[in-house]
Amino acid sequence: MIYDRIPPLPVITAPPPINALPLPVGLTANEMRALALFRERAGLWSDGRRAEIADQVEILSGATGAAGVSRLMAMAHWVQEKRRER
Secondary structure, eight states: OOOOOOOOOOSSOOOOOSSOOOOSSOOOHHHHHHHHHHHHHGGGSOHHHHHHHHHTTHHHHSOOHHHHHHHHHHHHHHHHHHHHHO
16 A cells, blocks of 8 residues: 655644743753744644643743743744754
């Protein structure tokens, strides 16, 4: 059998936040990579799924639900901007 891999289309677009938010604590390289992947993949998930994932790291963002998602997106944006400056 032949299978075609078709990349999933975004469920909802996830534009970058207006303001980047510095990380409140130091993260490992793997944790920063996970944060960046959250931002990159967020458009593939429903609002509920994004909130569910963001709720798992409430200790980092200080918020849950849509507010937690927004804060994580802003932190991921900050991480990605810092990487570009190098």
